[in-house]
Amino acid sequence: MxxxxxxxxxxxxxxxxxxxxxxxxxxxxxxxxxxxxxxxxxxxxxxxxxxxxxxxxxxxxxxxxxxxxxxxxxxxxxxxGEWGQFFPVSVSPFHYNETAANYRYPLEKERAFENGYKWKDPDPKEYATQTYEIPDDVKEI
Known part of the structure; x- marks a missing residue:
């Protein structure tokens, strides 16, 4: 450095x-x-x-x-009132709950929004049932 x-x-x-x-x-x-x-x-x-x-x-x-x-x-x-302030959170490309800040300073979703942060909800996971039967022996393939 x-x-x-x-x-x-x-x-x-x-x-x-x-x-x-x-x-x-x-x-x-x-x-x-x-x-x-x-x-x-x-x-x-x-x-x-x-x-x-x-x-x-x-x-x-x-x-x-x-x-x-x-x-x-x-x-x-x-x-x-912008002079003397670091870049505002509104220009951050990251969601608060996806940053390291959330580990040290955890916030609830509503509180994050109150402070101007973005928040990303988990993607819904839709699992399909297995339709393929896996053979017991490689010779059956």
Missing amino acids: GHGEFVYEGLGVEAVNNCAFNTFVSDSSDAFYSDISFHCMDIFGCVGLRSKKFCIFNKEYSKEDYADLRAKIIDHMKKT
């Missing part, structure tokens, strides 16, 4: 500097709300980038345009 500093709310991040609210970002600096990006600088809301600079939602900007648009987005996020 690489050295990181000034990291806040990161999951699977390494060798990063001044980064927050990221998942699986490495060898990057000044990355915010990004995912699966490597060797980047000054990215915001990006996914799957390599060796990019001044990107917002995977679109590259000039340094000045990046700074202006990033400031506008952060202002909006502050007004809506």
Whole structure:
């Protein structure tokens, strides 16, 4: 694992500097709300980038345009209460009862819904009766 500093709310991040609210970002600096990006600088809301600079939602900007648009987005996020929060559970592709969290912090289905989590009911299993008679000897096949 690489050295990181000034990291806040990161999951699977390494060798990063001044980064927050990221998942699986490495060898990057000044990355915010990004995912699966490597060797980047000054990215915001990006996914799957390599060796990019001044990107917002995977679109590259000039340094000045990046700074202006990033400031506008952060202002909006502050007004809506989103700034400073990690990715919301509403964007998770997983159902709460299928995650490791459910083992450590078990929730009932109703409580999970109250907290905004998805829930997956078990698939119904309909077993048919056996219609084939298995022979007792391989010679009978």
